[in-house]
Structure formats: C-alpha cells, structure tokens
Amino acid sequence: MAAARRTVIENGAIATVDADDTEYASGHVVMAGDRIEAVGAGKAPEGLENVVRRIDASGHLVTPGLVNTHHHFYQWLTRGLATDHNLFDWLVALYPTWARIDETMVHAAAQGSLAMMARGGVTCAMDHHYIYPKGSGDLSGAIVRAARETGVRLTLARGSMDRGEKDGGLPPDFAVETLEGALAATEATVDEHHDASFGAMTQVAVAPCSPFSVSTELLAQGAELARRRGVRLHTHGSETVEEEKFCHELFGMGPTDYFASTGWLGEDVWMAHCVHMNDSDIAAFARTGTGVAHCPSSNARLAAGIARVPDMLAAGVPVGLGVDGTASNESGELHTELRNALLINRLGPHRESALNARQALRLGTYGGAQVLGRAHELGSLEPGKLADLVLWRLDTLAHASIADPVTALVLGAAAPVTASFVHGRQIVENGRLLHVDEDAVARSTREQARRLARIAAGG
Numbered sequence: 001m002a003a004a005r006r007t008v009i010e011n012g013a014i015a016t017v018d019a020d021d022t023e024y025a026s027g028h029v030v031m032a033g034d035r036i037e038a039v040g041a042g043k044a045p046e047g048l049e050n051v052v053r054r055i056d057a058s059g060h061l062v063t064p065g066l067v068n069t070h071h072h073f074y075q076w077l078t079r080g081l082a083t084d085h086n087l088f089d090w091l092v093a094l095y096p097t098w099a100r101i102d103e104t105m106v107h108a109a110a111q112g113s114l115a116m117m118a119r120g121g122v123t124c125a126m127d128h129h130y131i132y133p134k135g136s137g138d139l140s141g142a143i144v145r146a147a148r149e150t151g152v153r154l155t156l157a158r159g160s161m162d163r164g165e166k167d168g169g170l171p172p173d174f175a176v177e178t179l180e181g182a183l184a185a186t187e188a189t190v191d192e193h194h195d196a197s198f199g200a201m202t203q204v205a206v207a208p209c210s211p212f213s214v215s216t217e218l219l220a221q222g223a224e225l226a227r228r229r230g231v232r233l234h235t236h237g238s239e240t241v242e243e244e245k246f247c248h249e250l251f252g253m254g255p256t257d258y259f260a261s262t263g264w265l266g267e268d269v270w271m272a273h274c275v276h277m278n279d280s281d282i283a284a285f286a287r288t289g290t291g292v293a294h295c296p297s298s299n300a301r302l303a304a305g306i307a308r309v310p311d312m313l314a315a316g317v318p319v320g321l322g323v324d325g326t327a328s329n330e331s332g333e334l335h336t337e338l339r340n341a342l343l344i345n346r347l348g349p350h351r352e353s354a355l356n357a358r359q360a361l362r363l364g365t366y367g368g369a370q371v372l373g374r375a376h377e378l379g380s381l382e383p384g385k386l387a388d389l390v391l392w393r394l395d396t397l398a399h400a401s402i403a404d405p406v407t408a409l410v411l412g413a414a415a416p417v418t419a420s421f422v423h424g425r426q427i428v429e430n431g432r433l434l435h436v437d438e439d440a441v442a443r444s445t446r447e448q449a450r451r452l453a454r455i456a457a458g459g
C-alpha cells in the first residue's frame with residue numbers, strides 16, 4: 001500500500017479540544033491521508049517522509065472543524081420571511097410555501113446552506129429535512145449530492161410529518177405524509193445513504209419532526225426502526241411554551257415525559273432546542289445520555305427562550321450547537337453561534353459564569369461530535385482522529401489586539417477561514433470554497449427562491 005501523503009501545519013496556536021483542553025501557543029499538526037497523525041508543541045518532528053505540503057500557520061489558531069448539529073437546508077430559499085412571528089405562527093405562515101419545494105430547489109438550497117457553513121469553518125453538517133411533497137423528486141439524493149460537491153461531512157436526518165390539521169397537528173394536511181409512507185421512505189433512505197463505517201462522509205438518522213406535527217405511532221415506530229437499523233434518532237423537543245401547552249393538552253404530560261413514553265430518550269437520541277426543560281427533564285436527559293442541539297440565534301429570533309445550557313452541562317448532558325434552518329437564523333453560520341451561545345446564556349441566571357470561551361468552542365466542536373455519535377472520530381485534534389480542521393486567521397485588524405486566540409475566535413468578529421480540511425482534503429482556501437463555484441451557487445439559490453415564491457403564489 002502507498003504511504004499516506006502528509007501535510008504539515010506549523011507555527012500556529014492550537015486548541016486541540018481534547019479531554020484536558022490542551023493548547024499550544026505555537027505548535028504543529030501533521031495530517032497523514034485522512035487522519036491526524038501528530039499534534040504537539042513547536043515544530044513537527046524532523047525526518048517525516050512523504051510530506052507533500054507545509055503550511056505556515058503563523059497568526060492563526062488551528063481548531064477541530066466545527067460540527068453543526070441542527071439545520072433545515074431547504075429553508076435557505078425562504079430566508080427573511082415572517083420575521084416577527086413566534087414558532088407556531090411562523091410555521092403556519094411558511095408551511096404552504098415549503099410544501100411546494102422540489103428536487104432542484106432542495107439541491108440549490110442545500111448547496112447554499114453548506115457553502116455558507118463551510119466558509120465559516122463547518123466540516124460536519126446535519127440536515128433535518130422533514131417536508132416531502134408528493135412528486136417532488138429525490139430530495140434526500142439532492143441533499144447528499146450537494147454535500148459531496150462541497151466536500152462537507154453530512155448527517156442527513158430523514159424527517160417526516162404525519163399529524164396534519166385534521167388530526168390535531170399544526171401543519172396543513174397537504175404538507176404531511178402517511179405513517180406507512182414516512183416509515184418506508186425513511187428506511188429506504190437508510191438503505192441508500194447510511195454509512196456506518198469509521199470516517200463515513202454520509203450518515204442517516206431517523207427524524208420525525210416534532211410532537212405537534214407527528215403522530216405518537218410515528219415516534220414509537222420511528223424509534224423502533226432506528227434501533228433495528230443501528231442509526232441515530234433526532235427530533236425537535238421542548239422548543240416553546242406553545243409546544244409545552246400542546247403536549248399537556250393532547251398527551252397529559254410535558255414534552256420530555258412524552259418522548260420518554262415513546263422510546264425517545266437514550267444515548268442514540270439528540271433533540272434540537274430543549275429550551276423549556278425543568279430539573280427533572282434535564283436529569284432524564286443526563287441519566288439516559290440524550291443529547292441537545294443548542295440553537296441560540298434561532299431561539300432568540302423565534303422568541304422561544306433561553307435553553308439551560310449551563311445546567312445541562314453541569315448535569316452531564318451532551319450538548320452541541322446548531323445553526324437551525326435559515327428561515328429562523330438568516331445568517332446560516334455556525335461560528336457566530338459560539339459567540340451567541342456564550343452571550344445569550346450569560347443573560348440567564350448563571351450570569352458571567354454561565355459559559356466561557358473554551359466551553360463555547362467545545363460545544364461547537366467536540367460537543368457536536370458527541371451528539372452526532374461521532375466523538376471517537378471527530379471534534380478534537382488527536383492522533384488517529386479524522387483530519388477535519390480549520391485555520392482561523394487572527395492577525396488582522398479584527399482580532400490582532402486580542403492576546404488570547406480562543407477568546408479572539410469566540411468573542412471577536414467572525415474570523416476569516418484561511419483553510420479548512422475535511423477527511424484530509426482542503427475544501428476552503430482564503431474564505432472561498434474550492435470545489436463549488438460560490439457565485440454560481442448564489443445565482444441558483446436566488447433563482448430557486450424566486451421560483452418557489454412564484455409557485456407558492458400560484459404562478
């Protein structure tokens with residue numbers, strides 16, 4: 001077998017985000033093929049063979065790639081709408097438009113979402129896609145194709161909705177699938193796209209949408225399907241007071257107890273938002289190892305509230321960060337969520353001790369890998385892990401006067417990405433994508449957004 005090609009990164013500050021939060025003021029990372037081979041202080045070891053590239057990272061911070069744990073890529077086409085609504089009103093306003101999406105639109109939206117995240121240091125993304133209009137084509141295939149094109153690692157959470165208005169749900173009946181149809185299509189997506197091997201570029205999760213859009217049977221049978229196939233489970237949970245009220249009225253219990261009753265707590269489950277959690281909900285998540293995708297910007301945009309992240313971390317709940325769909329977080333960036341997680345949580349009862357910069361970086365990297373079930377592969381810079389990493393430029397006007405690089409990254413302006421690697425392959429150079437034409441993506445997302453608006457308006 002040919003020896004792995006090595007890339008050596010030297011002279012940069014390094015935040016490994018390993019278990020001890022090891023950092024080097026000036027250090028090296030050696031990538032060999034798709035893996036990290038060495039990380040340490042000072043220069044790389046002498047005499048390495050097969051070195052094909054040396055990168056001088058002076059003025060940079062090197063971190064693990066950011067891991068996004070919750071998103072809805074298709075919403076790239078409906079940004080900036082229903083801007084002053086709470087979650088339920090916002091969903092009701094947007095469902096009829098979303099119910100008109102097709103494969104071409106979803107591919108463009110996925111490219112836009114992935115491009116925006118990759119430019120900002122995301123190396124592993126997730127897409128919770130839960131709307132599958134009849135005759136709309138191969139939407140899962142379009143999402144997977146877009147991830148391959150940009151070079152970003154993907155968890156595709158095959159979502160579904162089967163509780164329409166006639167069954168007491170929030171979505172209109174024309175926007176939902178049948179129970180049988182949703183389960184069969186979800187299993188077909190696992191068959192077609194899930195790769196369980198170490199270093200997988202695509203994984204699939206089973207992801208019925210939310211308590212108010214999904215039947216109890218779909219939750220319970222979805223959990224059974226996921227466990228039979230050995231894939232993870234994802235849904236929205238405890239996002240708003242309206243959802244809490246809905247659960248009490250329909251099921252006679254709060255969201256966490258409802259999820260527990262349908263098999264939805266466990267090490268293989270992560271939920272988005274989890275804003276309205278009491279002490280016993282948090283204890284149940286901690287006891288079962290259920291993970292949380294914290295989406296601070298979206299929670300603010302939709303006036304959902306502040307998730308109790310410091311209490312979750314203190315209890316031992318795995319927590320990662322999520323952009324959420326870009327119809328509720330128009331920026332589409334994850335690196336700004338590190339800052340927003342820190343700032344928003346300091347507005348809560350823990351005040352200045354809520355989260356620090358290093359905890360915020362951990363949420364966006366290792367924490368994300370944990371909730372996606374990939375902490376053995378991703379999320380920290382350690383020998384043997386996958387070569388997913390980012391060089392952040394911190395020596396320009398925006399950051400140069402901040403002495404501590406992690407503080408500069410988290411609290412400063414969004415830092416430019418000089419280089420980003422996924423699986424040892426470079427996907428971003430000087431803030432531009434290397435494998436897709438960003439300008440073409442911008443054009444096609446605009447065209448498809450206009451096309452969707454036209455079709456939704458009956459044109």
Ligand SMILES: Nc1nc2[nH]c(O)nc2c(=O)[nH]1
Nearest residue numbers: 072209210213236324325328
């Ligand atoms: N933030 C969001 N929450 C949701 N709940 C639900 O059922 N759909 C959504 C969504 O798209 N965004």
